[in-house]
Amino acid sequence: MTIRRGVEEATKISFKRHAAGHQDLSALPLAEWDHQDMPFERARDLLDGLLDWRALKPWGFRKGLGYLLRSQDDFRDVFHLRKFAAAHSDWKPFLAHILGFDAQLVAQHYEKEKQLTEKQSTAQTIKNELGGSIEDISKIEGILLLKQKEAEKKQKLLDAFDFRAQDKHSTKQLVDDIDERIAALNAERYSLNQNKKKIITSLEEDQILFNPDEAQRLFEEVGVLFNGQIKKDFQQLIAFNRAITDERQGYLQEERVEVEAELKRINTELNTLGKKRSEMLSFLSGTDIFGKYKQVSDEMVTLRADITSLERQRGFLHRLQGLRTEIRALTEERGHLQTQIEANVEKQNSDQNSLFSAIRVFFSEIVEEVIDRKALLSVSPNQVGHLEFKAEILDESGNATSADLGHTYRKLLCIAFDLAILRAHLDDKFPRFVYHDGVFESLDDRKKENLLIVIRRYAEMGLQPIITLIDSDVPARAADEGAVFSADEVIITLHDEGQHGRLFKMKAW
Numbered sequence: 001m002t003i004r005r006g007v008e009e010a011t012k013i014s015f016k017r018h019a020a021g022h023q024d025l026s027a028l029p030l031a032e033w034d035h036q037d038m039p040f041e042r043a044r045d046l047l048d049g050l051l052d053w054r055a056l057k058p059w060g061f062r063k064g065l066g067y068l069l070r071s072q073d074d075f076r077d078v079f080h081l082r083k084f085a086a087a088h089s090d091w092k093p094f095l096a097h098i099l100g101f102d103a104q105l106v107a108q109h110y111e112k113e114k115q116l117t118e119k120q121s122t123a124q125t126i127k128n129e130l131g132g133s134i135e136d137i138s139k140i141e142g143i144l145l146l147k148q149k150e151a152e153k154k155q156k157l158l159d160a161f162d163f164r165a166q167d168k169h170s171t172k173q174l175v176d177d178i179d180e181r182i183a184a185l186n187a188e189r190y191s192l193n194q195n196k197k198k199i200i201t202s203l204e205e206d207q208i209l210f211n212p213d214e215a216q217r218l219f220e221e222v223g224v225l226f227n228g229q230i231k232k233d234f235q236q237l238i239a240f241n242r243a244i245t246d247e248r249q250g251y252l253q254e255e256r257v258e259v260e261a262e263l264k265r266i267n268t269e270l271n272t273l274g275k276k277r278s279e280m281l282s283f284l285s286g287t288d289i290f291g292k293y294k295q296v297s298d299e300m301v302t303l304r305a306d307i308t309s310l311e312r313q314r315g316f317l318h319r320l321q322g323l324r325t326e327i328r329a330l331t332e333e334r335g336h337l338q339t340q341i342e343a344n345v346e347k348q349n350s351d352q353n354s355l356f357s358a359i360r361v362f363f364s365e366i367v368e369e370v371i372d373r374k375a376l377l378s379v380s381p382n383q384v385g386h387l388e389f390k391a392e393i394l395d396e397s398g399n400a401t402s403a404d405l406g407h408t409y410r411k412l413l414c415i416a417f418d419l420a421i422l423r424a425h426l427d428d429k430f431p432r433f434v435y436h437d438g439v440f441e442s443l444d445d446r447k448k449e450n451l452l453i454v455i456r457r458y459a460e461m462g463l464q465p466i467i468t469l470i471d472s473d474v475p476a477r478a479a480d481e482g483a484v485f486s487a488d489e490v491i492i493t494l495h496d497e498g499q500h501g502r503l504f505k506m507k508a509w
Helices: 040-051 092-098 101-129 137-160 162-205 212-223 230-283 289-350 355-371 407-424 446-458
Strands: 002-004 013-016 036-039 375-381 385-392 435-436 463-469
Touching: 013 040, 036 040, 040 446, 101 289, 101 375, 137 289, 162 212, 162 230, 230 435, 289 355, 289 463, 355 375, 375 407, 375 435, 385 407, 407 435, 407 446, 446 463
Parallel strands: 435 463
Antiparallel strands: 002 013, 013 036, 375 385
């Protein structure tokens, strides 16, 4: 089959099927093509059907082309190709599929994770909208109910233009609440002032007036001895009493500080209550009914603003509660999917007859045949259930080495991986070709010959390995050993000596 796609009209695509290969149909009139100037989307669907790569389903033929057409930039990573610049969810399910794992589980896990992230982001946005507001829906409902009842009552007052009930309520609040509180505070302040006086008196009285030296002088004047042990006993008694007095004064000072702080608080509250009492008396004694009406109206405006704010918070909280329920459900579903993924990976790893086990064996065989070292292909889920793909070169003891970090061996791992995939799918409706650019670069001649043996053997299996190389990368051979490539193995030789050496046999543009 030959596909025609113009440079100027790249969206117009034509197809021609023919029995013999290597046909040059560049001069064939458009009318003789089987499908002519098809739009891009239809042409892609048609080609997908003609190729019939069922083993790639549900993905189209274009998804796997990155592993079939490796350019130099695609040798940087065995699995993560340059074209897969998007999120891992875009390519890991497909890679899991061609390796023999349950790609549907992997795709569903990424989808649940995406939904979960979106819900969590929305929940966080709502929390930011709420700011430092109450997040207890019961508390919001309770406050809202009280505010609504208060608003209904004030609205009735406004509608009836009758403020007798309002005056009555204010009078009751004044008498029952403010006056009673003021009386209680005054009583408490009186008691505290009395305690303060007693503390000050105690501090002044706690002085030791007896002086042993003065007593000795008086005793000597009257001819009585006051010396030796008697004086010493008095001095010890005075020291003991002074220690007790000092400790008692410390407690009294602490109590004095506490009493003064409490008096300060009471005085502040009394001042506030006195001001409020004065305002309420002013309201009751006011004769301007319109002034009262305006005051209640202002209170209604504040109430309505509070109610609107509370209703908005309630709406946010209901939405937040719903999101939290969804987040819990999604988290649980994601956990179930992760468990299924782990079980599937374990099954495919342990089953020696699985597709993945076959790919592993073919992969290691290719690497060992080229560089005489085994290689390990491994797939395992990480802590969050995402598949991690690894390709490593092993040492003689079977331990992973850092050899695959170098460009040359990493390229070899890419080639081995692609060939192993094709071989494992030989019995499926799967691509049969693979292209590798600069396949022999940086390898020594012995390894080049080994790799060429592998490539030829895979070609004999019915695959179509396509390689490119420059003449300096051709392995050196003695004159009597013959050419490295036979004439029928070389499809095209490119050079700069005219149009004949160009890929499309035309001038550059």
